[in-house]
Amino acid sequence: MLETKVNSSLCTFIGSIKLERPTILASGILGISLDVFNRIYHAGAGAVVTKSLSKEPWEGYANPTIFSVKGDGWLNAVGLSNPGAPNFAKMIESNKDVPIIVSLVGSIEDDFEFMIKQFENTKVLAYELNLSCPHVAKVGLEVGDDPELVKKIVKTVKSSTDVPVIAKVGLGTTNYLDTVDAACKAGIDAITAINTLRAMAIDVETKRPILSNKIGGLSGTPIKPIAVRCVYEISSQHKIPIIGCGGISSWDDAIEFILAGASAIQIGSAVGDNWIQVFDEINKGILQYMEKNGFSKIEEMVGLAKKF
Amino acid sequence: MLETKVNSSLCTFIGSIKLERPTILASGILGISLDVFNRIYHAGAGAVVTKSLSKEPWEGYANPTIFSVKGDGWLNAVGLSNPGAPNFAKMIESNKDVPIIVSLVGSIEDDFEFMIKQFENTKVLAYELNLSCPHVAKVGLEVGDDPELVKKIVKTVKSSTDVPVIAKVGLGTTNYLDTVDAACKAGIDAITAINTLRAMAIDVETKRPILSNKIGGLSGTPIKPIAVRCVYEISSQHKIPIIGCGGISSWDDAIEFILAGASAIQIGSAVGDNWIQVFDEINKGILQYMEKNGFSKIEEMVGLAKKF
Amino acid sequence: MQRNSNHPTICKIEKVVDETPTVRTLTFSDDVLSNVLPGQFAMVWIPGVNELPMSVMVSEEKGKAAFTIRKYGEASTALYNVKVGEPIGIRGPYGNSFRIKEGKLLLVGGGTGLVPLMRLLTGIKPSDDVTLIMGAKTQSEVFFEDYANKLLDHNTHQVIVATEDGSYGQSGLVTDVMDNLCQNTKFDAVYTCGPELMMSKVVKIATLKEMFVQASLERMMKCGVGICGSCCVNDDLVCKDGTIFDGKHLLSKSEFGHTHRNKAGILEAY
Amino acid sequence: MQRNSNHPTICKIEKVVDETPTVRTLTFSDDVLSNVLPGQFAMVWIPGVNELPMSVMVSEEKGKAAFTIRKYGEASTALYNVKVGEPIGIRGPYGNSFRIKEGKLLLVGGGTGLVPLMRLLTGIKPSDDVTLIMGAKTQSEVFFEDYANKLLDHNTHQVIVATEDGSYGQSGLVTDVMDNLCQNTKFDAVYTCGPELMMSKVVKIATLKEMFVQASLERMMKCGVGICGSCCVNDDLVCKDGTIFDGKHLLSKSEFGHTHRNKAGILEAY
Numbered sequence A, B: 001m002l003e004t005k006v007n008s009s010l011c012t013f014i015g016s017i018k019l020e021r022p023t024i025l026a027s028g029i030l031g032i033s034l035d036v037f038n039r040i041y042h043a044g045a046g047a048v049v050t051k052s053l054s055k056e057p058w059e060g061y062a063n064p065t066i067f068s069v070k071g072d073g074w075l076n077a078v079g080l081s082n083p084g085a086p087n088f089a090k091m092i093e094s095n096k097d098v099p100i101i102v103s104l105v106g107s108i109e110d111d112f113e114f115m116i117k118q119f120e121n122t123k124v125l126a127y128e129l130n131l132s133c134p135h136v137a138k139v140g141l142e143v144g145d146d147p148e149l150v151k152k153i154v155k156t157v158k159s160s161t162d163v164p165v166i167a168k169v170g171l172g173t174t175n176y177l178d179t180v181d182a183a184c185k186a187g188i189d190a191i192t193a194i195n196t197l198r199a200m201a202i203d204v205e206t207k208r209p210i211l212s213n214k215i216g217g218l219s220g221t222p223i224k225p226i227a228v229r230c231v232y233e234i235s236s237q238h239k240i241p242i243i244g245c246g247g248i249s250s251w252d253d254a255i256e257f258i259l260a261g262a263s264a265i266q267i268g269s270a271v272g273d274n275w276i277q278v279f280d281e282i283n284k285g286i287l288q289y290m291e292k293n294g295f296s297k298i299e300e301m302v303g304l305a306k307k308f
Numbered sequence C, D: 001m002q003r004n005s006n007h008p009t010i011c012k013i014e015k016v017v018d019e020t021p022t023v024r025t026l027t028f029s030d031d032v033l034s035n036v037l038p039g040q041f042a043m044v045w046i047p048g049v050n051e052l053p054m055s056v057m058v059s060e061e062k063g064k065a066a067f068t069i070r071k072y073g074e075a076s077t078a079l080y081n082v083k084v085g086e087p088i089g090i091r092g093p094y095g096n097s098f099r100i101k102e103g104k105l106l107l108v109g110g111g112t113g114l115v116p117l118m119r120l121l122t123g124i125k126p127s128d129d130v131t132l133i134m135g136a137k138t139q140s141e142v143f144f145e146d147y148a149n150k151l152l153d154h155n156t157h158q159v160i161v162a163t164e165d166g167s168y169g170q171s172g173l174v175t176d177v178m179d180n181l182c183q184n185t186k187f188d189a190v191y192t193c194g195p196e197l198m199m200s201k202v203v204k205i206a207t208l209k210e211m212f213v214q215a216s217l218e219r220m221m222k223c224g225v226g227i228c229g230s231c232c233v234n235d236d237l238v239c240k241d242g243t244i245f246d247g248k249h250l251l252s253k254s255e256f257g258h259t260h261r262n263k264a265g266i267l268e269a270y
Ligand SMILES: Cc1cc2nc3c(=O)[nH]c(=O)nc-3n(C[C@H](O)[C@H](O)[C@H](O)COP(=O)(O)OP(=O)(O)OC[C@H]3O[C@@H](n4cnc5c(N)ncnc54)[C@H](O)[C@@H]3O)c2cc1C
Pocket: A063, C041, C051, C052, C053, C054, C055, C056, C067, C068, C069, C070, C071, C072, C073, C074, C075, C076, C077, C112, C115, C217, C218, C219, C220, C221, C222, C243
């Protein structure tokens, strides 16, 4: 067993959600199979987030759906392909060990209510509402950009389940802080920030947009400074627990988010660059940093940069 | 003389503004001295944009104001330090050769009107209204985020001068396309997209935000796919000429923006990485690409990616 | 333009060769892909259509590589139809490669599954004794027979063709041929690529006879780099952990030879 | 954490030495800065206060470097007051370096302008005949005299101190001393760093006598890498084209010795 897996210093709380380790697999990354979740959990992740699930199965967009861009970034428009919440719930029914956060995507309250029902008999650590996917019509960011709708959805979801509910926000065409505010007022338990940023790449030889959907989401190293800013802004304005996400690929990236105000962090694109040992590497780096700097708990570091 | 300086294939039009070459020095980069403008023009830039000027001189923020981040990005919060429009106008009075675009920053119509008066006797190619600096209160993005105010400012400016006026937009807390729309309706001549993106970096050893202003703007390679997307979106919705800006460091980056819909491009951070020969290198690369692909004019390439 | 192995690089098709009425080989110049390890694949972008995983085929010319495509659905048919001078985008190479053993080697391939086996043949020792069993539905769909014989010119070797309808070579499935062969012969290593049900059988036969065996798997792929998860077989990601797996490992996976995932990620039976 | 030369790297101060009542040397471990070229500088972050350009001072210990700071305004005073064990951030090194000639060398420095000259002394040949003129307001502000003599131990050399109030060494300005010296002696090269009016005079004297001369300029700096423009002298960017320039070049610049820019970028007379 990895040394970091049994080290209680790495334990963290996202509100009432307790994690053994602060590193979480982000939604959409390797997130469609229970066997893979098990593997990633045993590789060091404190929890895994599923691919965002919809009511019905979705095929997603044609390829190319993912490729990398200059500056260690990734561009994707997978189109939220997923087996649908009912199929998925069945698949993870047998889960015993893995702390699974179920990501959900929908257009109206009822969608979310329906999906949560599917998981009634399943061990779910938390739900994450995807209010931020930037490249699929009528869901994700188009919902997140409407704080009133967000309020309705969060209220409905909160009254449908006792499991903690996280809202995942991103940067859209309104002020994302209004979305955070709406979610908080409606009783959300935590915020994940941020999702990918709307972006595009054109191939100069063929003169075409490369993604089949033309526009997609930018992730990885390029978005880190923007994500850190968002975590800092949210934590400066709200008392809500935050999960930081965006461009984290090494322990110091993770610490940067924690100092900005995150209680845990999610790792996405870095899995494509560094493979799944990235969880253990980051956990080890965080531990070493804590020892060197005299911290015994993650929460002692959360938001320290706000002092200045 | 550089071969690219006399090649008419590189000539481009931003509406009525004619440039010998499509590569422009972005605002805030080396932009405070006429002698430097001369040097950059002779190094290959088709035009130079001045540092954004305010009514009064501004000292800007304390250092650190600029440094680089992972993924070939730069973070800055210079705080719009500038000598003020009156001083600056005097300094460039003697300009004969250099196509200078004067960047202006202010809070209300009157600010802009006042500043434009200062340049009445100066050779100015165009004005660029900075509606997008993301880290100074009451100007820049805080103006750009208010489409009604933008409309007023553009109307006033357009009635104060016959020189073409460009609006520089960025991503803020409202839909930047509304800002573009407002500017277009008020008679703007062209749009520059985009400015830096609000971002932050925290030093994990000292646990502090590094920029003295804490929050600054991200530029360079990381923001390119986002900037390309904006140019593509604007050119898909408006007939307005566009200047692309954001993360351009090589000829293929420049072509990507042109295919997305830009008639010219601005180069900022790449000057810090590749120094001022970057203009000539990009011009040469564009020329070679045009020859290889059978284009004889820049305008033949503008927006070609929209076909697909 | 600096090459980024995870971003499409444009190549122009330089030669098109019809192997059978449904299979074509497209050749292009690319230093990186000309040097891949046997078994590696690329993600191939057909601009405006789709992007597909394709095993990298050997080209006899230096600095060149190829793809051998069976026209099937929309995407593969579009790739099949790319003309000389037209562009495709490639990224990669991705995946691991065959562990090449020495001695008596058995290769069992079906259809375009022969592609990685051809490159494997370029990596063996002259002292190896090689048997290649290649399968096709019918005579007109047999390809690479001459090419395999040519690659094996300096080896003790036999190339056995099996057609399902018996119109050429031996009649029946490659696995029948293999079963027979293995009654008397113990191979030092078995390599297989082709339809998963075929590979599953090859792996079982070889394992029963205690022979080292490796199979190259195909799954729905989007990223090719271990991000999207679409290619998983139980807890393995075919693009990253494979595409080549040891037989023993595969037999421990409940999904191998039984199910694969569709575009929505739903498990479907073979 | 991978080092990025344009991003602050944190170092802890390991030693503080008072050179004069207003000048201190802070030593720290850093492999990169310990190996800079003579004349190069770093941007030094005093967390919570400011970031300043500082010439990199020699340290006698391997793997170490130093800054020698005169306390002046808020930022330099804060740096001056950094204690042992406290962190500073450094990025760089930036700037070009002195073109080191051979033969009879003259170095003329004032105040902290001596810093790059000290590193220059570590790069000369034992056969060089070196004269160093160092200036200070008064006796108590003289520093690096012993250190310079030590560095020049194996050379034919003289270290001449000039104090403005005549309290130590020769009385007057370094430029007076230089003027006298140059009546009889032709140097193969002259190097100068210090207040710009002093350097302007040194450059003029040397040029008049047709001696090769280089000066290291100081300007308001923000980026250090040729982005912000704040350090310009006519069309030169001191951080990128300099800080070291040939005398001839400098004499062609109307701003050298006359004006510099303030924080708003407005030209001010010296
Ligand atoms: C590692 C690898 C190497 C391959 N090498 C070759 C080769 O050398 N020559 C060759 O002809 N084919 C090869 N294939 C198969 C090829 O990628 C396509 O699956 C096949 O051509 C059919 O695609 P289609 O889109 O035309 O058919 P469709 O009608 O769209 O799909 C038919 C079936 O093909 C599969 N498929 C479709 N898209 C993909 C995808 N993106 N990734 C994986 N499977 C998909 C699915 O099972 C689907 O149900 C390889 C596949 C993999 C995974």
